[in-house]
Amino acid sequence: MMRLWNVIGLLFFLSSLSIIRVLRSENLVIPHDAHPGHTVKKYSFNGQTFHIVGKQFSENFAILSNGILMLTSDISHRIGQPIALVVKEQYHNVTLNGVLVVHVKHKNHMLKFGKNLYSGSVFENFPCGTIVQGLEDIVVSGVANNHVTYSIVSGNDDNSFSVTPSSPNRTTAVAVVTNHPLDREQLASYKLVLRVVDELGVDNDETVLHIDVLDVNDNPPISERDFYDFQVPLKTEPFSVIGNVTATDMDGDHPVYHFCNHHSKFSIIPKTGQVFLTGILEPETYQLRIRIHDNRSPRLYSHVIPLSITAVSPDSFTIEETLFDFMEDDMKYLSRSKRSVRPTKSYEYKENDGSIIGQTMFQLEKTNPQEIFQIESPNQWVQVDRLGVVRVKEPWNYEQLGKEKTIDFWVYASQPGVPGTFC
Known part of the structure; x- marks a missing residue:
């Protein structure tokens, strides 16, 4: 029985223990004309209680249950006389004592930036030390x-900027300069926080700097492929689209496509890169060359992209698509089976054109009234019914369409007693 009571007594003693931690002091500044009710500081509140220790300044300050320290009387007479408050913060058995030193300054003598937000800009690729306009x-x-000391306290990715006196004799005014050439394609804008602190580390102020990195045309268009190889039926009708060339521009410019030399049987649409037939095909392979430029001045050009177009008879016309998956130094090949196909059809839409589920986008053309259609594999964005009506399956999302910004799918067309074809 004695041992049991000893244990209970020990538990009671432990439960009555409290841990007291003394925090280092903190300084802040308030204007001399701050009115009663002015919030001096907002402590982080997680259910703990707060008290001001001592009664010396209880008539000047009060701390609310939610951690807000507020002014309760006029303190203009305290200019130049720091007020040291001890604030006790208690949570369960843990007590934190923090010293808060309040400095009262005349409002005209407090550090203050001229604006809460400054905006500037600088061109990408400009050298280190360039002043931000x-x-x-x-x-x-x-x-x-x-x-006074100025410092950039946040948002300065890759240490891209620093501050320097705007002139040798004016240390109270600063300019922002670059620490290295910037790349707009990596980061187009910065949001910095600039802080100024007095020599005692007491008075301070902060402002926001918004800096836009201006574009310089430093990236030519890049083709999605190093070469293109199209196979088309010999009897393809003139003005049919037989393929598409695509490119991207890291500067965000719209690529413009053209053949290096005029060709009597083929043309390319400058804006879209669609290649279409303009004449009658012969059973041969046509070799063309493509150049792509941006829409800036001066223009930047891609390298020459070879284009091979082979015209074959309908009976032997096949397409073999090879998908290349580059993984480190290995190349894996994945091939489709050969199939008889019709000329590729291409349509252009805006993103909001495909915003309504079930909306009809276009009708596939039939070569026979009995012909029926079936999509080769499920597609996230479109569905095709037996009559060849292409409808919106899910609202189109431009950001999820990949670099090409296209919706590509195969449709299997068949009719009773006749082998099917892909279109």
Whole structure:
């Protein structure tokens, strides 16, 4: 029985223990004309209780149950006389004592940036030390002497910017300069927070710097393939689209497509890269060359892209698509089986054109009234019924369509007693 009571007594003793931790002091500044009710500080609140220790300044400050320390009386007479408050924060058996030193300054003598937000810009690829336009002369008021320190405290990715005096004799005004050439394609804008602190580390102010990186035309269009190889039926009708060339531009420019030399049987649409037939095909292979440029001035050009177009008879016409999957140094080949196909059809739409589920987009053409259609494999964005009506399956999302921004699918066309074809 004695042992049991000893254990209970020990547990009671442990439960009555409290842990007291003393925090280091914190400084902040308030204006001399702050009115009663002014929020001095907002402590992080997670259910704990707060108390001001001592009664010396209880008539000047109060701390609410939610952690807000507020002013309760006029403190203009305290200019130049720091007020040290001890704030006790208690949560269960843990007590934190923090010292808060409140400095009262005349409002005209407090550090203050001229704006809450400054905007500037700088061209990409410009050399280190380039001054950001619009941020050449950032001024702070309330400086009693020249001993203030400026620093960028957040948003300075890759240490891209620094601050420097705007002139040798003006340390109260600064300019923002680049630390290295910037790349707009990597990051198009920055949101920095600039802080100024006095020599005692007491008075400070912050402002936001928004910097846009301006584009320089430094990227030519890049073709999706190093070469193109199209096979088309010999009897393809003129003005049919027989294939598509695609390219991307890292500067966001729209690629413009053209043949290096005029061809009597083929043309390419400059805006879309669609290649279409303009004459009557012969049973041969045509060799063409394509160049792609951007729509800037001066223009940047891609390398020459070879295009091979083979015209074959309908009975022997096949397409063998090879998908290349580059994984490190290995190349894996995945091939479709050969199939008889019809000329490729291409349509252009805007994203909001495909926003309604079930909406009809176009009708596949029949070569026979009895012909029926079936999509080769399920497609996220479109569905095809037996009559060849292509409808929206799911609202189209431009960001999810990949680099090509296309919806590609095969449709199997068949009729009773006749082998099917792909279209």
